[in-house]
Amino acid sequence: MIEINADEFNKLKICPNPECCSSGIFFLFSCPDRLTNSPGEFSVYKCKNCGFVFQNPRINLECQETYHPKKIWHSISNIESLLKTNQNNSLKDFFKKQALINHFNYSFAKKNIFYFFLSWPFRRILKTFCFPNFQQGGKLLEIGCSNGYFLKEMQNLGWETKGVEPDQESSFVASNSCGLCVENKKIENCNFKESEFDAIVARMVLAHLYNPFETLQTITSWLKKDGQLIFSIPYFFGVEFKWFKNFCYGLQLPTMISFFSKKMLRDNLKKIGYDQIKFYHHYFDRDIVASANYKYQATGKLFYKLLSENKSVRLLIIRPLSVILGVMGLTSRVSVYATLLKK
């Protein structure tokens, strides 16, 4: 394993938000890598001025892949189910299809006012999964496409697709087993054409980047005017972070580097030409359950064992609670939708 280089040399003295650069940064907490149990303690700082929360010092860029839990996120075992996406054989699939038709403009059937209302909850679920509004003949890029399961679905739905994936094994699966056009690169090393895409999707990617605002500008140059930028991020100001603090599952140190506030994102996105910026909070119960499990492992308290292991508690309390918190915009994961109005 490559040694981390989380020493004073790498420690930031000012806020890494290029719009801020304030020296008013302060230590919040430190914690270990709870996801993969790699060695070391990793510290999190916050900027008093803009609210940016970031890992400091940050692990070496070269080390990041060593820590990235690809065995968890880049599951490559289930290729058959991956290739069968978009088969409508259950009630859930039916409502998903109706949501795509009535809320995302997918044109495989006519819109229907009855199904418009009935499929409303599925609209929200698809927003959390970063589904784009359909555009006939549109070209879509997914950044960090893993083994291509989302990209394959987008292709099946009528998009012309391209993907980028830094993990060699996953990008190999996406290219060879799924027949997708995927580049095995880091996003910083990509060189797409100016205004090449109608939609760009980056799910849980931005928080891993060292220079997310610079990368956002680069991504924006690849997007057409009126194009859709859709991404998801952990949201540090959500209730799971407030409740579980450095035990929060969404923290995922050390691979997560940057935690944005909505104001920061809105200001930065507006500055580079975006408008119609909307936030959709996720409502996966896993964030509470997994955070409670970390807390139980550390404290041994039965309350956390109940939250993390009892199926009835999960089904009857945590799941409905997560939905309510998500609808109220209070959870610790969020999808961001923005339209590029100025180029």
Ligand SMILES: [Zn+2]
């Ligand atoms: Zn700042």
